[in-house]
Amino acid sequence: ARKTALGLLGAGQLMFLKSIVACDPEHPVKDLDTLLDVLDSKVDISGDVQVLQGQVADSLAHASPHLNVHDKVMIDASSPTHDDPMFGLTIPDGPGESLVDSVSQIEGVTQVRMLRPSMMVVTTHIEGGPRPEESVETVNEEGAAAQREHIVNLRDTIWSLKGTENLRWLFITDDDADLQADGWRRKLLWQFFCRFDVARDLHFDENRSRLAWDATAPIPSNTGPHTVRRWPGVTLHDPEIEAKVEAWMKQNNL
Structure with missing residues (x-):
C-alpha cells in the first residue's frame, strides 16, 4: 500500500498532492463514511502516518510556506499483511x-x-x-x-x-x-x-x-x-x- 502511495506521489500532476491515504483494494474511494471508518479503526498514528519533507508543491498551493515546496503526509489505512510488523496490532477504541x-x-x-x-x-x-x-x-x-x-x-x-x-x-x-x-x-x-x-x-x-x-x-x-x-x-x-x-x-x- 505504501509503495503504491509513494509511486502515485511521483506520477504526473499527482506529485502536487499534499496528502494521500492508502486503503485496501475493495475500499470504495468515493465513500467518505467508509474512509472515516478505516482512519478510525485501522490507523496507528505512530506507525501509519508518515511525513515526507521538502517535496514538490503546486505553484498555486497558497498554504505551502515556500513557492513550489511543501511537506506531504502519507496515511496507511490498509490492513497489514502477515509479514508486516504491525500485523495483529489492536487499535483501541476512541472515547x-x-x-x-x-x-x-x-x-x-x-x-x-x-x-x-x-x-x-x-x-x-x-x-x-x-x-x-x-x-x-x-x-x-x-x-x-x-x-x-x-x-x-x-x-x-x-x-x-x-x-x-x-x-x-x-x-x-x-x-x-x-x-x-x-x-x-x-x-x-x-x-x-x-x-x-x-x-x-x-x-x-x-x-x-x-x-x-x-x-x-x-x-x-x-x-x-x-x-x-x-x-x-x-x-x-x-x-x-x-x-x-x-x-x-x-x-x-x-
Whole structure:
C-alpha cells in the first residue's frame, strides 16, 4: 500500500498532492463514511502516518510556506499483511461522545463534533484571522504569533483531559464552519485540505500516538517557525449557478 502511495506521489500532476491515504483494494474511494471508518479503526498514528519533507508543491498551493515546496503526509489505512510488523496490532477504541461536554466548556471552543470515536473536530475563533471572502496581503507577526499560541493552548488543553488517550485525531478549524449546518462535511473537507500545510499545521503529541490537524486560515508571517505567505479569499460564485450545481449534485447523489 505504501509503495503504491509513494509511486502515485511521483506520477504526473499527482506529485502536487499534499496528502494521500492508502486503503485496501475493495475500499470504495468515493465513500467518505467508509474512509472515516478505516482512519478510525485501522490507523496507528505512530506507525501509519508518515511525513515526507521538502517535496514538490503546486505553484498555486497558497498554504505551502515556500513557492513550489511543501511537506506531504502519507496515511496507511490498509490492513497489514502477515509479514508486516504491525500485523495483529489492536487499535483501541476512541472515547466517542463522552468527551463532547468537557471539550465544549474549554475557553476558545465554539463547537465540537465527533466524526468517529477517535476523531474530533473543534471550531474556534482566531482573532484577526482571514475570513473566507477576504484576501490578506500584509504580514501580521503579532496576529500570527497569537494564532499559533491559541492553537497550541487549545490542543494541549484538550489532550490533557482525562479520557483523551485514544483521541487519535483532533481537527481544529475556524468557526465560520457550522458543524450543525446542512453540507457541513463538504465545507469541513475544503478547510482541512486547502488551508492546511503539513509542516506547519500537523502536530503530534510527545508519544506520537495522537495528532492535531490545524485547518484554521493562517495569518501571513515571515518570522514564525514556518513562513505564511499572502492568503487569498475564496472565489465567490453566482448564486444561480451555485443552485444549479447543488441540484445536479443531489440528482447524482454526490
